[in-house]
Amino acid sequence: MAWDTERTRQLLLDAAVIEFAAHGPEGARINRVAATAGVNKERIYQYFGSKQKLFVAVLEAELAKLAEAVPLTPTQAMDLGDYAGQVYDYHLSYPHLLRLMSWEALQDPGTEIVAESERAAHYADKVAAVSAAQKQGAVVVDPAAAYLFSAVMAITTWWFTSPQLVSMIMAGTPEDTPANRRASLMQLVGRLVGASNTVR
Numbered sequence: 001m002a003w004d005t006e007r008t009r010q011l012l013l014d015a016a017v018i019e020f021a022a023h024g025p026e027g028a029r030i031n032r033v034a035a036t037a038g039v040n041k042e043r044i045y046q047y048f049g050s051k052q053k054l055f056v057a058v059l060e061a062e063l064a065k066l067a068e069a070v071p072l073t074p075t076q077a078m079d080l081g082d083y084a085g086q087v088y089d090y091h092l093s094y095p096h097l098l099r100l101m102s103w104e105a106l107q108d109p110g111t112e113i114v115a116e117s118e119r120a121a122h123y124a125d126k127v128a129a130v131s132a133a134q135k136q137g138a139v140v141v142d143p144a145a146a147y148l149f150s151a152v153m154a155i156t157t158w159w160f161t162s163p164q165l166v167s168m169i170m171a172g173t174p175e176d177t178p179a180n181r182r183a184s185l186m187q188l189v190g191r192l193v194g195a196s197n198t199v200r
Helices: 005-027 030-037 042-048 051-069 076-093 096-105 116-135 145-161 163-170 178-193
Strands: none
Touching: 005 030, 005 042, 005 051, 005 096, 030 042, 030 051, 042 051, 051 096, 076 096, 076 116, 076 145, 076 178, 096 145, 116 145, 145 163, 145 178
16 A cells, blocks of 8 residues: 555644644654654655754744735735734634744744744735834834834734733633733724724
């Protein structure tokens, strides 16, 4: 029977997402990835070459999923509150991505950034979309688009990157639910960027 290479590779990637999100690239163990996937660990080296290259493959695949699920076109940038809500929804459903990115940020400064040029181009497109929305008068023109987009991303991802602080800050807040957090996020981003139609 022929070996299903693509299925095996996907099983390994799926298992590696769990392992790397929990333990990071340093703490992750190839044996655990292989056991979770139900695949001989030698396959990992055959398909990916090393543990670090497996981490790179995992992060590239997960970033591509986010980019496809939540794009930011010039038209969509006209309503950054709605965009923030969509990004919030994605991370609520797939919390492992921000954990992977946090682990990436904790690597040694000299470590090569995963797909740096592709990601830089991707974010340049997003900043350009925000800039176009500024020129259309849909969002405030000050600060510059890169600062504005960075602020929106910081506010949106805060709920997931600092859950221990969020829990303390939100303690005693009535009806603190994901839906209310999302609505507050959209309202705040709408006010930040000067739009008036971001709460739906």
